[in-house]
Amino acid sequence: MKDTESPPLEGITILDLSRVLAGPYCTMILSQLGAKVIKVEMPGTGDDSRAFGPFSNGKSLYFSSLNYDKQSIALNLKQPADREILEGLLNLADVVVENFRPGTMEKLGFGWETLHAKYPNLIYGAASGFGDSGPYSKRAAYDMVVQGMGGIMSMTGQPDSPPTRVGVSIGDLAAGLYLAIGILGALHKRSQGGGAVKVDIAMLDCQLALLEDALPAYLCLGEIAQPQGSRHPEIAPFQVYTTSDGFIVIAAGNDHLFSLMATALKRPDLLENHDYTTNALRRAHVDQLEGDMERTLRKRTTKDWLDLLNTAGVPCGPVNSVADVAKDPQIAARNMIVSIPDPVIGNLQVAGNPIKLSGVPDRTDHRAPPNVDGDRAAILSLLREAKPDRSAKGNYVHA
Amino acid sequence: MKDTESPPLEGITILDLSRVLAGPYCTMILSQLGAKVIKVEMPGTGDDSRAFGPFSNGKSLYFSSLNYDKQSIALNLKQPADREILEGLLNLADVVVENFRPGTMEKLGFGWETLHAKYPNLIYGAASGFGDSGPYSKRAAYDMVVQGMGGIMSMTGQPDSPPTRVGVSIGDLAAGLYLAIGILGALHKRSQGGGAVKVDIAMLDCQLALLEDALPAYLCLGEIAQPQGSRHPEIAPFQVYTTSDGFIVIAAGNDHLFSLMATALKRPDLLENHDYTTNALRRAHVDQLEGDMERTLRKRTTKDWLDLLNTAGVPCGPVNSVADVAKDPQIAARNMIVSIPDPVIGNLQVAGNPIKLSGVPDRTDHRAPPNVDGDRAAILSLLREAKPDRSAKGNYVHA
Numbered sequence: 001m002k003d004t005e006s007p008p009l010e011g012i013t014i015l016d017l018s019r020v021l022a023g024p025y026c027t028m029i030l031s032q033l034g035a036k037v038i039k040v041e042m043p044g045t046g047d048d049s050r051a052f053g054p055f056s057n058g059k060s061l062y063f064s065s066l067n068y069d070k071q072s073i074a075l076n077l078k079q080p081a082d083r084e085i086l087e088g089l090l091n092l093a094d095v096v097v098e099n100f101r102p103g104t105m106e107k108l109g110f111g112w113e114t115l116h117a118k119y120p121n122l123i124y125g126a127a128s129g130f131g132d133s134g135p136y137s138k139r140a141a142y143d144m145v146v147q148g149m150g151g152i153m154s155m156t157g158q159p160d161s162p163p164t165r166v167g168v169s170i171g172d173l174a175a176g177l178y179l180a181i182g183i184l185g186a187l188h189k190r191s192q193g194g195g196a197v198k199v200d201i202a203m204l205d206c207q208l209a210l211l212e213d214a215l216p217a218y219l220c221l222g223e224i225a226q227p228q229g230s231r232h233p234e235i236a237p238f239q240v241y242t243t244s245d246g247f248i249v250i251a252a253g254n255d256h257l258f259s260l261m262a263t264a265l266k267r268p269d270l271l272e273n274h275d276y277t278t279n280a281l282r283r284a285h286v287d288q289l290e291g292d293m294e295r296t297l298r299k300r301t302t303k304d305w306l307d308l309l310n311t312a313g314v315p316c317g318p319v320n321s322v323a324d325v326a327k328d329p330q331i332a333a334r335n336m337i338v339s340i341p342d343p344v345i346g347n348l349q350v351a352g353n354p355i356k357l358s359g360v361p362d363r364t365d366h367r368a369p370p371n372v373d374g375d376r377a378a379i380l381s382l383l384r385e386a387k388p389d390r391s392a393k394g395n396y397v398h399a
Numbered sequence: 400m401k402d403t404e405s406p407p408l409e410g411i412t413i414l415d416l417s418r419v420l421a422g423p424y425c426t427m428i429l430s431q432l433g434a435k436v437i438k439v440e441m442p443g444t445g446d447d448s449r450a451f452g453p454f455s456n457g458k459s460l461y462f463s464s465l466n467y468d469k470q471s472i473a474l475n476l477k478q479p480a481d482r483e484i485l486e487g488l489l490n491l492a493d494v495v496v497e498n499f500r501p502g503t504m505e506k507l508g509f510g511w512e513t514l515h516a517k518y519p520n521l522i523y524g525a526a527s528g529f530g531d532s533g534p535y536s537k538r539a540a541y542d543m544v545v546q547g548m549g550g551i552m553s554m555t556g557q558p559d560s561p562p563t564r565v566g567v568s569i570g571d572l573a574a575g576l577y578l579a580i581g582i583l584g585a586l587h588k589r590s591q592g593g594g595a596v597k598v599d600i601a602m603l604d605c606q607l608a609l610l611e612d613a614l615p616a617y618l619c620l621g622e623i624a625q626p627q628g629s630r631h632p633e634i635a636p637f638q639v640y641t642t643s644d645g646f647i648v649i650a651a652g653n654d655h656l657f658s659l660m661a662t663a664l665k666r667p668d669l670l671e672n673h674d675y676t677t678n679a680l681r682r683a684h685v686d687q688l689e690g691d692m693e694r695t696l697r698k699r700t701t702k703d704w705l706d707l708l709n710t711a712g713v714p715c716g717p718v719n720s721v722a723d724v725a726k727d728p729q730i731a732a733r734n735m736i737v738s739i740p741d742p743v744i745g746n747l748q749v750a751g752n753p754i755k756l757s758g759v760p761d762r763t764d765h766r767a768p769p770n771v772d773g774d775r776a777a778i779l780s781l782l783r784e785a786k787p788d789r790s791a792k793g794n795y796v797h798a
Contacts, residue, residue, distance in 0.1 A: 167554025
């Protein structure tokens, strides 16, 4: 039996052929859960994102924020010697991850069917724009393309503004999260003797999975979601309001919270107004309610209102910049910013691991993001020590 | 050995005490992976989200889109008889999921420490606004609160617009996704003999984990991310452009794609312009580049440009409404809309499972979203048949 303090994926090796965002984000999460991640990069330039800003002393923070704690080996997959090394690593790994266009791995001779025949216990995780099937399968896609195609952009923004992107690359991030879920599901299946599978994640599919009730609202009722600024489409008050010195979020999601809020604002009239007696009525009169609430909220500062409403138990918060949230004491208490010594950047600071497990400490053995091929010697030595027959590995059950 | 066609979580039972969005979204994903989900609801009104619109024939599509394929039993956790039923279900389950404020389960007598002592193999998955620790731990939070606090709202919107919400509840959805990852990690740990853990997910932590390079850009360089409309902060051309009849997304993320695009637009001058020779230069001249490209793009329709650019291999796409994407042939080919017969709604249509596994068909045995307590008899009969000693269950290994 393993130590109960061990991270869940201790002993799991991920061979990571992915680049840029969706794949590396997935393998970063698996690394946070304790997996060993070996990054296979193109000789020379390596992962495309090494060239993406912002840069600190010439090193990409974009790349660094996704690839700390990983090892790197550069392989030219058209050279026999390097292909042989890759075969050795595939033999050693529990999971291979890639985010090429569908068909690329097949052209290289490392497609799922081939690998599954050679390495029957190897799990294969793939993320692409549109997945392995369907009319767009072979098309390239980037985050912006699926944000546009998948409908989320049509629901984001002010009612009269041009199309607005979600401020982060939610097309890639959602695919990375779903790929991690698929791989972990596949690991569980393998541990139960169900064999290894290929996980096929399409960025566009994942956008559909984020649409909530907007999809059934169209399909069942013909209603088409529209951008609503900061408002929730179904709940009120549930939006950003203006104060004397800025903004405040108030999310009084039910009658009880609405009543607490009216009391905290010293506005008993809100509770007597027949336009506001249910959530449905409040949402129907959302413009009027906004004006009514801001009449009071504009008289004091955001900080004053946050103190009052938090004391009253009303869900509320500031509209923080990234700088504000980075300084928040809750973030520090949760270990959500980690510092990693880096020879180029100095003190690399990135988001911590949001998955907190009782009795399992967050990883502290952080490694700086690797140089291209920076771990070649260690990886080759790992290969030499590896047992030739991976079926002898103990990390899954033959039932 | 299980059938290789079995879904990964076949045989896993989830006891789901969660309500509204983050918890139910997580258990929906686990259900799509094959787990059996038993929803424990308050007698009478049940899950709060049953009262959230939009409604179809009086039934909530918000609730329905998250809770199909689940069973429901109503329990009053202050009544001894119902508490005894819950104990039976806890004894039977592999995982319990809840999204109350921290401390609520302890007050009910079902906190992690208590449950772990009684049911040592039970995994406990919790999502809350701020997690089990830190100064805000006991505060309530809803999606809007963490969208505001976590920084994503400060990066979303047009440069001059008021604070803009991500069009979906990304605060809840991200927490649901991370909770699913944590639970699957915990299942793997248990299967390796590492025991059961509590997974503690904070919605705010998950927002930090979505900020990409914006967090290190502030922490390492002092740069504070700003809303940029539809533009990517680091890459150009990578945004929405105006055509003769609407909009188009073009994501030419590297020099090669930029060259393909210029050729497809019959604009060789773009390649000769020294302002556009690298991505960094293109991003620095992003306003000028937008004008330069739109001079050509405004001459033809979105459909014309999509045909031309797709043929040329340039990543591009439309800005679809939810109605547009719902009709897209790629979505149909990927089985990303599923129809579920429902006695009230008729034909309930919701997003399909984005996790496609080779050799494992998507679930087709869909059940309508349950009524409150709708499966009481079946669940009680399951309890009567269950082995009294859950350690006799075969789905984990004692090494």
